[in-house]
Every structure is written in structure tokens, then in C-alpha cells.
Amino acid sequence: MERPVRVAVVGSGPSGMYAADALTSQDDVSVSVDIIDRLPTPFGLVRYGVAPDHLSIRSVRDTLDKVLDKPGVRFIGNVEIGRDLSLEQLRACYDAIILTYGASRDRALGIPGEHLPGSIAATDLVNWYTGHPDVAPDAFAGFLAGARSVAVIGVGNVAVDVTRVLSKAPDEIEHTDMPEHVFAALRSSGIGDVHVIGRRGPAQATWTTKELRELGELEETQVVVEEGADVSDPASVAAIGSDKAVARNVAVIQEWSLRERDARRRSIHLHFRCRPVEILGEDRVEGLVVERTELDEEGQAHGTGETHVIPVDGVIRSVGYRGTTIPGVPFDTRRNVIPNVDGRVVDGEQIVPGLYVAGWIKRGPTGIIGTNKKDAVQTVGCLLEDAADPAFRTATAPEEPSVDAVLVGVEVVDVAGWRRIDAAERARGESAGRERTTIHDRADLLGSARG
Ligand SMILES: Cc1cc2nc3c(=O)[nH]c(=O)nc-3n(C[C@H](O)[C@H](O)[C@H](O)COP(=O)(O)OP(=O)(O)OC[C@H]3O[C@@H](n4cnc5c(N)ncnc54)[C@H](O)[C@@H]3O)c2cc1C
Numbered sequence: 001m002e003r004p005v006r007v008a009v010v011g012s013g014p015s016g017m018y019a020a021d022a023l024t025s026q027d028d029v030s031v032s033v034d035i036i037d038r039l040p041t042p043f044g045l046v047r048y049g050v051a052p053d054h055l056s057i058r059s060v061r062d063t064l065d066k067v068l069d070k071p072g073v074r075f076i077g078n079v080e081i082g083r084d085l086s087l088e089q090l091r092a093c094y095d096a097i098i099l100t101y102g103a104s105r106d107r108a109l110g111i112p113g114e115h116l117p118g119s120i121a122a123t124d125l126v127n128w129y130t131g132h133p134d135v136a137p138d139a140f141a142g143f144l145a146g147a148r149s150v151a152v153i154g155v156g157n158v159a160v161d162v163t164r165v166l167s168k169a170p171d172e173i174e175h176t177d178m179p180e181h182v183f184a185a186l187r188s189s190g191i192g193d194v195h196v197i198g199r200r201g202p203a204q205a206t207w208t209t210k211e212l213r214e215l216g217e218l219e220e221t222q223v224v225v226e227e228g229a230d231v232s233d234p235a236s237v238a239a240i241g242s243d244k245a246v247a248r249n250v251a252v253i254q255e256w257s258l259r260e261r262d263a264r265r266r267s268i269h270l271h272f273r274c275r276p277v278e279i280l281g282e283d284r285v286e287g288l289v290v291e292r293t294e295l296d297e298e299g300q301a302h303g304t305g306e307t308h309v310i311p312v313d314g315v316i317r318s319v320g321y322r323g324t325t326i327p328g329v330p331f332d333t334r335r336n337v338i339p340n341v342d343g344r345v346v347d348g349e350q351i352v353p354g355l356y357v358a359g360w361i362k363r364g365p366t367g368i369i370g371t372n373k374k375d376a377v378q379t380v381g382c383l384l385e386d387a388a389d390p391a392f393r394t395a396t397a398p399e400e401p402s403v404d405a406v407l408v409g410v411e412v413v414d415v416a417g418w419r420r421i422d423a424a425e426r427a428r429g430e431s432a433g434r435e436r437t438t439i440h441d442r443a444d445l446l447g448s449a450r451g
Pocket residue numbers: 010011012013014015016036037038039042043044045046048049050051054057079080081082100101102103104126158161321326358359360361366367368369370372
């Protein structure tokens with residue numbers, strides 16, 4: 001009997017897990033799947049992105065987790081491709097590789113002052129409050145304790161998440177799985193004002209209505225619509241008329257703009273049609289200069305030359321995520337994705353045999369978790385089609401589990417190890433009256449995996 005097609009999936013976020021699921025949910029081609037992740041824990045941004053207070057979305061983990069129990073699937077955690085194992089080594093061990101390693105870096109604003117102390121990337125803050133092992137526990141304690149007024153630059157759902165987490169009362173987040181040091185830092189946060197800054201108007205913001213509405217439902221925090229919320233320009237009128245989601249977002253902002261200011265101790269200030277042009281400060285952030293913009297017929301923002309300063313002592317840059325390359329993999333440096341046709345990696349015009357891509361590193365950082373399922377299914381469809389060719393089984397290493405021999409000396413976390421981490425997190429949570437407490441420290445994670 002022919003041996004199974006050996007597939008390595010690089011990345012255990014939603015796209016990697018959906019790809020593994022699709023590979024093992026068919027009977028036409030016999031496959032074995034190794035899901036490799038640089039972290040000791042699976043699920044990518046579902047663990048280290050989705051806001052801890054969005055419990056129902058985070059529970060997608062339970063669905064993804066079931067894939068790890070499927071016959072023919074292994075989890076190989078704590079192994080970074082490009083560091084512990086090169087692409088070349090990987091290609092020798094597997095017939096096919098599906099790259100699903102996401103897009104985890106922040107995009108730059110490109111304005112003076114961007115790198116001043118007190119100007120931070122939302123990616124780093126999100127990593128910190130979700131307990132990512134790459135971020136030191138005290139990374140933002142000083143920022144939170146010292147800042148009184150911060151700007152969040154960006155009007156997408158990540159900006160909303162960050163704004164909400166910084167604006168919630170301690171008892172509104174105590175039930176979540178954030179690590180203890182994050183609770184402690186948020187409890188002693190001095191931030192009273194969060195200024196959310198958008199280059200365009202309310203009709204062009206990319207946040208979703210459900211997430212936006214939550215900002216208006218916080219215990220200790222009011223929302224104040226400060227400037228630029230007018231939607232009478234032709235582009236906004238057209239967007240509101242043609243897109244119900246846009247109309248709903250605009251209605252929420254309009255309702256907020258009618259609210260009286262109250263005496264709550266914290267405020268979220270919304271600034272539209274404001275383009276950040278400079279972060280002020282000598283040796284730390286002292287203000288944000290914004291330029292008023294106008295929208296053209298396409299809804300694009302153009303500077304008017306009129307500037308003003310928003311008084312902030314911290315800036316959180318939330319203008320998107322971007323992918324990076326792994327040595328040996330073709331890369332589109334303009335779009336920051338791996339070039340592909342329907343998930344088959346291409347180098348120029350040529351398809352690279354045996355190399356596939358899915359998820360954010362395939363299409364860029366867009367869509368919801370479920371978008372990655374359709375995306376991964378498309379890629380797996382191409383792989384299975386190609387696997388009909390007998391020459392597809394190219395792996396040169398002798399018998400499975402061949403990659404294990406290459407990984408001698410690397411502390412691999414397998415599925416049993418991940419289950420022990422899971423149990424340890426649940427136990428720590430239980431002792432504090434919560435469902436789970438995230439273990440953030442890599443050594444602690446590895447220790448828990450060992451049992
Ligand atoms: C802050 C934030 C909040 C979000 N909230 C929501 C939400 O509420 N609802 C929703 O539907 N969507 C949300 N999303 C979007 C959702 O998380 C993404 O659509 C999804 O996670 C993308 O999946 P992915 O598998 O492509 O990438 P990822 O989830 O990023 O997974 C990539 C995996 O690859 C691993 N990896 C990276 N490099 C390597 C390497 N060299 N070797 C081995 N492994 C590697 C990483 O550790 C990671 O586990 C959010 C995104 C962010 C950033």
C-alpha cells in the first residue's frame with residue numbers, strides 16, 4: 001500500500017487548523033498532517049489576538065482543539081520554521097507544506113516621533129494583555145501607570161478592542177483569562193482619556209457595529225464625539241445608502257453625538273477626519289499633531305493644511321498587521337503576503353511544487369476567523385488535486401515520523417504537552433474563581449507541558 005502523503009502545516013492559527021481539518025475530512029487521499037507552531041500553544045490569534053473579554057469568540061478554541069485529536073494529526077509546538085528548522089529541512093521531510101503562519105507585525109505610521117518612548121504598537125499591547133510569551137510581563141505596567149491621556153490611532157476592530165480594554169472598570173474584566181500581572185497593571189492604570197483617531201469619517205471606519213456599540217455600554221466610561229463626524233459629503237452619503245453595516249455604524253455615532261456629557265471618570269473621545277502628522281516630545285510622548293482632512297468623491301482623505309494638537313502622553317498605533325517572510329519562501333514585499341494562485345505558492349509565473357499557503361499570510365490581514373475556513377479549504381483542494389500525481393510524494397526522509405530525527409535537541413510540545421498546559425491554566429483559573437488563567441512565561445509553559 002502507498003504511504004500517506006506527508007503534509008506539514010506551518011502555523012496552528014485558525015487557517016492552519018482548518019487546513020488540517022480539511023485534509024483529514026476526506027477519504028480520497030491518505031494523509032498524515034504535522035501542525036508545527038513556534039509557540040508551545042496552538043490557535044494563533046484566537047489565543048493571542050481575540051480580546052479576552054470576548055469569551056464566546058475565544059471559545060472557538062474548543063472547536064479548533066478537536067482537530068488535534070483526529071487520527072493522522074500531530075501537534076509539534078515550540079518549533080519555529082526559519083530558526084529551529086529551515087524550509088529546506090522541512091521540504092526534505094514532507095511531500096507538501098502549507099504555510100499558515102499569519103501576519104503578526106505592526107504596520108508603521110511613517111510620521112516623526114513614532115519611535116518615542118510612550119508610542120507603542122497595538123500588536124505589542126494586544127500580545128501583552130493576552131499573555132504572549134514574547135512580551136515581558138512588565139512591558140506596559142509603566143506605560144499604563146504613567147499615562148493619563150492616550151491616542152489610539154486607527155478605527156478598525158483592533159483599535160476598538162484596545163480602547164475597550166483600557167476603558168473597562170476592573171470588575172468588567174476580572175472574569176477573563178488575562179494573566180495576573182495584566183489585571184494588576186490595568187487596575188493601577190492612570191488613563192482617564194482615550195482619543196480614537198480616524199483619518200476619514202464615520203462612514204469609512206472599518207469597525208463592526210457590535211464591537212463599536214460596546215464602547216457605549218461601559219460602566220465607568222462615556223463616549224464623546226469630538227470632531228469630524230459629519231457625513232453629508234457625497235462619498236459618505238453613497239456609502240450609507242449602499243451598505244447597511246455602514247449605515248448602522250453611522251447611526252451609533254450619531255446617537256452618541258446627541259448624548260450629554262456626564263460625570264463618569266473616564267472618557268473615550270472620537271476624532272474623525274484627523275490625519276496624524278507628528279508625535280510631539282523630547283524624550284517621551286507629549287502630544288499628537290493631527291491635520292484636518294477632507295474626503296474626495298471616492299472617500300479618500302486629503303490634508304487641508306489645518307493642524308491642531310491633541311494633548312496625550314501616550315500613543316497606540318493600530319493601523320494594521322503585516323506579514324513577514326521566511327527564508328526561502330517567495331514574498332510579495334508590496335502586499336506583504338506570499339504570492340499564490342488559489343493557495344499554490346508561485347515564484348514569478350512559476351508554481352512552486354509542494355508549497356501552499358492559507359490564511360492571513362495568503363490574503364493579508366482581513367476577514368473574520370471563519371473567513372480562514374473557506375480560504376484553507378480552497379488551498380487544500382489544490383493540494384489534493386496535485387496529490388493525484390504519483391510524483392507528488394517527494395519527501396526524501398525514510399520513515400515517519402522523520403522530522404523527529406531533525407528536531408533532536410529541540411524541546412517539542414506535542415498534543416499531550418499542550419493538554420497539560422491547558423489543564424494547568426484551568427487549574428490556576430479555578431483557584432482564582434475564573435475559567436482559566438493564561439500562563440504567559442515560556443519556561444512556565446514548557447514546565448507545564450512536561451507535567
Ligand atoms: C487583535 C486581533 C483581534 C481579533 N479579533 C477577532 C475577533 O474578535 N473575531 C474574529 O472573527 N476575528 C478576529 N481577529 C482575526 C483573526 O484572529 C484572524 O482572522 C485569524 O487569526 C488569522 O488566522 P491565521 O491562521 O492566518 O493566522 P494566526 O492566527 O496569526 O496564526 C498563525 C500561527 O503561526 C505561528 N507562526 C508564526 N510564525 C511561525 C514560524 N516561523 N514557524 C512556526 N509557526 C509560526 C504563530 O505562532 C501562530 O500560531 C482578530 C485579529 C487580531 C489581530
